[in-house]
Every structure is written in C-alpha cells, then in structure tokens.
Amino acid sequence: MGGPDPDQQITATIVLRRRASAAKLGEELLAGTAQRVPREKAAEIGADLRDVAAVCAFVDSNGLKVLDENAAARNIRIEGTIQQMEHAFGVQMAWFENAQGQRYLGYRGTISIPESLKSVIVAVLGLDQRPVARPRE
Numbered sequence: 001m002g003g004p005d006p007d008q009q010i011t012a013t014i015v016l017r018r019r020a021s022a023a024k025l026g027e028e029l030l031a032g033t034a035q036r037v038p039r040e041k042a043a044e045i046g047a048d049l050r051d052v053a054a055v056c057a058f059v060d061s062n063g064l065k066v067l068d069e070n071a072a073a074r075n076i077r078i079e080g081t082i083q084q085m086e087h088a089f090g091v092q093m094a095w096f097e098n099a100q101g102q103r104y105l106g107y108r109g110t111i112s113i114p115e116s117l118k119s120v121i122v123a124v125l126g127l128d129q130r131p132v133a134r135p136r137e
Contacts, residue, residue, distance in 0.1 A: 004093050004105055006083035011067065012126035014055055016047035016074045017119065046072040051120045058117060062088035074122075089113075089124060098130065105129045 052071050059066055064080035082093045082105075090112030097103050107127045 002095070004082050004095060006081060008082050009079060010082060010085060011077060011079045012085065012124055014076045014078060014121055015123040015125065016051050016055060016076070017122050018045060018074065019048050047074040052076065054117060054120060058114060064088060085127060089127065091127065102131055104131060
C-alpha cells in the first residue's frame with residue numbers, strides 16, 4: 001500500500017486539562033446551584049493560559065503551526081507535515097484499510113507526550129483519521 005507522503009500537511013487538535021478550580025464550579029453547574037456564572041468563573045472551566053503557552057511552545061519547537069488556540073474550549077488546533085507530527089508525537093503514520101475497503105490515514109505506536117506536558121495534554125485528536133473517528137458533517 002505504500003507509506004504516506006512525509007511532506008503531506010495534516011491537522012490535529014490538542015486537548016488540554018481543565019483548571020483544578022473547575023471541578024467545584026462544574027459540580028455547582030450540574031447540580032443547578034450555581035447562580036448566574038460570572039465571566040471570571042466561566043473562565044475557570046477552560047485551560048490555564050500558562051498551559052496553553054507551554055503547549056504552543058512545544059508545538060513551535062517541533063516546527064508545527066498553531067492554527068487556533070481556544071483556552072475556553074481547552075484545545076489548540078495545529079498543522080504540520082506527517083514527518084513533523086511523527087517526530088512530535090513519537091508515532092509512525094501509515095495508510096490503513098477498514099472492512100468496507102475505505103482507506104484512511106492513521107498511526108502505529110502510542111502517542112508520546114513530553115514529560116513536562118503529560119499532566120497538561122489530555123488527548124491528541126486527528127492523527128487517527130478512520131471514518132468512525134471523524135465527526136459527522
């Protein structure tokens with residue numbers, strides 16, 4: 001089947017942890033006991049800006065490009081070549097085929113996160129492009 005072109009551009013989304021203070025506010029919101037949520041409290045649900053900066057520095061150090069950073073939604077959308085993504089996340093990108101004969105880009109191995117970011121990055125989405133892993137349009 002041949003490997004993917006290492007220079008092919010792909011995108012991925014890095015999901016960041018919630019702030020530690022978000023748990024209490026989340027419980028209040030779910031229980032319906034939170035009064036109108038002020039903007040400052042709503043910001044607590046998002047990612048800490050220091051976490052966003054640390055992940056953006058990691059992205060930049062691997063030659064990847066930040067397309068969008070959204071601390072409130074706790075995600076950073078990135079773009080880079082397959083080769084850059086492989087290097088940044090320690091995986092091997094490859095072509096796969098599902099039972100229906102659909103070909104898709106995916107990865108072999110376990111996504112590797114630098115030790116300094118292991119408690120910051122919750123997930124890396126988009127490296128697995130199986131049809132069932134893609135959002136419905």
